[in-house]
Structures are given as structure tokens and as C-alpha cells.
Amino acid sequence: MDKIDYRVRDGVDWINGARVPDDRRVTLTAAEALYDQGLGRIEPVAEKSKSRRKKQAEPVDVEVLEGGSDG
Numbered sequence: 001m002d003k004i005d006y007r008v009r010d011g012v013d014w015i016n017g018a019r020v021p022d023d024r025r026v027t028l029t030a031a032e033a034l035y036d037q038g039l040g041r042i043e044p045v046a047e048k049s050k051s052r053r054k055k056q057a058e059p060v061d062v063e064v065l066e067g068g069s070d071g
Contacts (some may be wrong), residue, residue: 001029006042015042 008024010014016032025045036042 001031003027005031005045006033007045008042009040012036012041052055060064 004027006015006026006028008020008026010024013020015026015036017027018026020026020070028042033042
């Protein structure tokens with residue numbers, strides 16, 4: 001089974017029968033996390049983006065209107 005990193009909420013000292021490490025992150029399978037996640041004691045850590053470069057917007061075709069009436 002794949003393991004997922006979880007962030008442990010403040011005030012929680014034990015997760016899945018083990019002491020919570022100082023960095024407050026644990027790696028568990030979905031089955032191991034089910035109980036504590038159901039109680040709101042842990043939450044999955046969002047994956048970091050592989051690229052730190054901002055994506056550029058794709059160019060948009062713009063039609064320029066000439067000569068119109070000014071009212």
C-alpha cells in the first residue's frame with residue numbers, strides 16, 4: 001500500500017500507536033490513518049509542486065475595432 005504524509009494537529013501526542021515526532025508529520029497508509037483522520041487529528045500534507053516556475057498565460061487573440069461612433 002502507498003503511504004501518505006500527514007500533518008498532526010497541535011495537542012495530539014500519539015498517532016497510530018506511536019509518539020508524534022517533533023516535526024508533527026507522520027507517514028501512514030490510508031488504512032492506518034483512517035481512525036485519526038476521522039477524528040480530525042491529522043490531515044494530508046499537500047504535495048509540493050515539482051516546478052517553482054510560474055506558468056505563463058497563453059496569448060489571447062484580441063480584435064481591435066477601428067473607427068466607431070463616439071455617441
